[in-house]
Amino acid sequence: MQQTPVACVQHFFDANTSTFSYVVYVEDGGECAIIDPVLDYDAASARTSTASADKLIDFIEAHGLKLQWLLETHAHADHVSAAPYLKQKLGGKIAIGERIREVQKVFGGIYNMRPEAEAFDHLFSAGELFNIGTLRAQALHVPGHTPADAAYLIEGSMAFVGDTMFMPDVGTARCDFPGGSAATLYASIRHLLAMPPATALFLCHDYPPTGREVMHTTTVAEQRAHNIHVKDEITEAEFIAMRTRRDATLKLPTLMLPAIQMNIQAGQLPAEESNGTRYLKLPMNLSW
Ligand SMILES: [Fe+2]
Numbered sequence: 627m628q629q630t631p632v633a634c635v636q637h638f639f640d641a642n643t644s645t646f647s648y649v650v651y652v653e654d655g656g657e658c659a660i661i662d663p664v665l666d667y668d669a670a671s672a673r674t675s676t677a678s679a680d681k682l683i684d685f686i687e688a689h690g691l692k693l694q695w696l697l698e699t700h701a702h703a704d705h706v707s708a709a710p711y712l713k714q715k716l717g718g719k720i721a722i723g724e725r726i727r728e729v730q731k732v733f734g735g736i737y738n739m740r741p742e743a744e745a746f747d748h749l750f751s752a753g754e755l756f757n758i759g760t761l762r763a764q765a766l767h768v769p770g771h772t773p774a775d776a777a778y779l780i781e782g783s784m785a786f787v788g789d790t791m792f793m794p795d796v797g798t799a800r801c802d803f804p805g806g807s808a809a810t811l812y813a814s815i816r817h818l819l820a821m822p823p824a825t826a827l828f829l830c831h832d833y834p835p836t837g838r839e840v841m842h843t844t845t846v847a848e849q850r851a852h853n854i855h856v857k858d859e860i861t862e863a864e865f866i867a868m869r870t871r872r873d874a875t876l877k878l879p880t881l882m883l884p885a886i887q888m889n890i891q892a893g894q895l896p897a898e899e900s901n902g903t904r905y906l907k908l909p910m911n912l913s914w
Pocket residue numbers: 700701702703704771789
């Protein structure tokens with residue numbers, strides 16, 4: 627009988643952006659994937675630092691792991707990806723859902739830039755199977771927050787759900803960015819919640835209410851029973867009405883304009899200009 631490998635998951639929390647990054651592997655010395663790595667970015671000084679990414683490197687080196695994949699769940703609006711820095715240090719392929727092309731098109735227009743799909747090493751089609759060492763993994767297409775969101779299902783029993791659901795007491799991700807859709811997110815979430823009740827869900831963020839510690843994982847059963855936005859008794863119409871009302875009150879994330887222009891190019895920093903300095907663009911008085 628063939629044995630199913632057991633995945634080890636190490637989480638890392640960036641308190642500045644409330645983001646979880648993960649290293650997934652089977653055993654020391656084997657292959658691993660990093661999910662959603664953060665490049666620290668101070669908006670006031672336009673200065674990056676690799677303190678968060680270096681913690682991932684330290685962990686990977688301490689466990690003798692070989693980096694096979696740098697998996698992005700989507701083009702993040704709240705932090706810059708450290709994928710290019712980690713690829714340069716450790717190797718591995720940067721991958722995201724193939725509908726990133728749509729996100730690149732929309733934001734390429736906003737920034738007057740031409741981001742290329744080839745900035746990523748691999749674009750996953752919906753449902754595509756792949757391996758992390760001996761682990762069987764699948765890229766699920768879970769749009770709604772953006773058109774290109776992916777969730778990564780490992781060995782059919784743990785799913786990295788990106789910006790779809792948060793902890794049950796926090797709810798769900800916003801859907802008001804270009805190409806976002808509350809109806810689409812509802813369908814994606816119902817698809818995820820159709821998985822077996824014990825399926826572990828690993829989150830991209832946590833914004834805990836006062837008094838609760840930061841948590842990075844929950845289960846399908848917990849979400850179906852308790853998620854304040856999508857528990858089982860909430861209808862699609864109720865969800866869409868709630869999400870639309872709530873999204874209208876949300877400000878743009880602080881790092882959105884700098885982060886997205888790098889993240890639609892797999893996290894690459896802008897090219898140096900002739901004086902050796904890199905410059906970001908800030909579109910003014912945007913409406914979309
Ligand atoms: Fe996001």
